[in-house]
Amino acid sequence: MAKSVAKKASNLFVWIILGLLFVALAGFGIGSFSGGGSRIGSVGDIEITAEDYARALDQEIRARIAQTRQPVTLSDLQAEGIDQAVLQSLVAQAALANEAARMGLSVGDEAVAREITRIEAFQGINGSFDREAYEQVLRQNGLTPAQFEEDMREDTARSLLQVAVLGGLQPDQAIAEALVAYQGETRDFSILTLTEADLPTGLPAPEEADLVAHYEANPGRFTRPExxxxxxxxxxxxxxxxxxxIDEGALRDLYEARADLYRQPERRLLERLVFIDEAAAEAAFAAIAAGETDFDTLVAERGLSLEDVDLGEVARGDLSAEAAEAIFSDTESEIIGPVQSVLGPALFRVNAVLDASEVPFExxxxxxxxxxxxxxxxxxxxxxxxxxxxxxxxxxxxxxxxxxxxxxxxxxxxxxxxxxxxxxxxxxxxxxxxxxxxxxxxxxxxxxxxxxxxxxxxxxPPTLPPLDDVREAVAESWRAGVLREQLAARGETLVGQLATGATLESLGSVSAEAEVRRQDFIPDAPPTLVAQVFRLSQPGDVVLVPGADRALIARLDAINPAARDDPTTQILTQIIGQSVAQSMAQDIFEGYGQAMQAEVGIRLDQSMINAVHTQFP
CATH class of the missing domain: 3.10.50 (Chitinase A; domain 3)
Structure with a gap:
């Protein structure tokens, strides 16, 4: 299974398992090859036509263009090996079709018709199958109904074969559970951080010989790029x-055109709660005034959120005349109402008063x-x-x-x-x-x-400058190397003291990390810290993790198994189970496909393949 996880997406049977068995509608602008009679190869008794290959290449090019919004040519596909992936996909389809034919798998006209009528491109405005749209789309793609329907018949037969091979596959739940237990485990650990300040003698100043030796040993660090x-x-x-x-008049004209930006009227930040009638609004207002409820509670009782009643910044002209007068003439009250809004009787809550403002022309x-x-x-x-x-x-x-x-x-x-x-x-x-x-x-x-x-x-060209030109950089690089070495040496000394009975807390200031997952990252710590901690097997074990400007001594304090009743763990179990099933299916179907191809043989005509390539600009 691990072998499959690393395969590229262009892998022969990844295309199959992902459902890429169906011949897509493409091929705009691709010329025919002797009416489809020319072939680029065959698998068993099934031919792969030049037209099929040209259409598949054109589909891939158009998909790339749609994705990147950049021109894409066949040469671009060939540079990435995509043309080979397309060819492998056609070979895979042919191998399945040959096996389906050998086994006598086929589908009737009714099943083909059912699949075709489900394709959205063939549906009319009312969502039902449109014969005219069907024939038009096929014409645009250089296909006749007979050709397309035969392709659909073969595709459906191939899918039946796929279901027959994989339909009864049941992944071992123990595998998924083991992976979840591994991935969901967390750890608690303590960290003692060592920096330059913890070195007993500090860092020495470099001698000239030190700089020369470092410069000569590390030319790549100081070479200037091309x-x-x-x-x-x-x-x-x-x-x-x-x-x-700039004409003064043009400036003033632009200022006036931006009047809404530079002149802001008085505004309120408002929330509005509308009631069915005046009596309900008055009762709510009275309850708020008596302290029996508040605006938030009334909103919640109506099954609304504060976002539902928020009006944002509102100017006088944004409200009905009655509401504007009531709200903008009252500068003290938080709750105003009941007043008639455009939606009916309402209470308004004023969250802020924004005074009128104006940015003068100057x-x-x-x-x-x-x-x-x-x-x-x-x-x-x-x-x-x-x-x-x-x-x-x-x-x-x-x-x-x-x-x-x-x-x-x-x-x-x-x-x-x-x-x-x-x-x-x-x-x-x-x-x-x-x-x-x-x-x-x-x-x-x-x-x-x-x-x-x-x-x-x-x-x-890249040039290594003389030492005098990069002396400062060499000194800094030398210093960084010595600092790392001395911090590691100091850490090893302290680890030795821990082995003889000292505690981590007795050696300096200790910080604690709790419930850290394997994929977590600790800020300001060496990137390997978490991975190193997860290699420890027992609480109390310690590990020294050197870094560029600090060294860390980590002590494992606790190993926390994955909580099976945690919703996150349950979701992870489902995801990993699906991944295991897909990986197993991929391995099984790949082996099945390779056996089919080995049994019947593959024949490819490179000269015809090259001829197809010449049809592309």
């Missing part, structure tokens, strides 16, 4: 904004000016695009662009860690990655509406 020296010319709206002249002016300046700068950049394109086409250099246009010249030694300035733009980093020495600069767009063009001047 860098691409790039010259670029660019312009962004932010560069031009300060030079944009305060909003800077924000408005920046917005209009950015828009104006983007228009200038749009007007710049064609002239710059023309200059580049005429052979202008980036230096000439910067001299003759609003674009500015820059240079960068780009590495994967670069993120400042123009390196912060994804479009620039991607263009820089693809650039080759000698390429002509191309005008490209930045995400904020800016433009840039670049030139790759040199690719600097």
């Amino acid at each position: 860098a691409r020296r790039i010259t670029y010319a660019w312009v962004t709206p932010a560069m031009l904004m300060d030079d944009m002249e 305060e909003a002016e800077e924000e408005l000016r920046a917005e209009l300046a950015a828009e104006a700068a983007r228009r200038v950049i749009d007007d710049l695009r064609d002239p710059v394109d023309d200059l580049l086409a005429e052979g202008a250099t980036l230096e000439e662009l910067a001299a003759d246009t609003e674009m500015r010249l820059g240079a960068i030694e780009l590495t994967p860690a670069s993120e400042d300035g123009i390196a912060g733009y994804d479009a620039f980093r991607e263009a820089a990655r693809l650039a080759e020495e000698g390429d002509f600069p191309e005008l490209l767009e930045l995400s904020d509406g800016g433009l840039f063009a670049l030139r790759l001047d040199e690719v600097v």
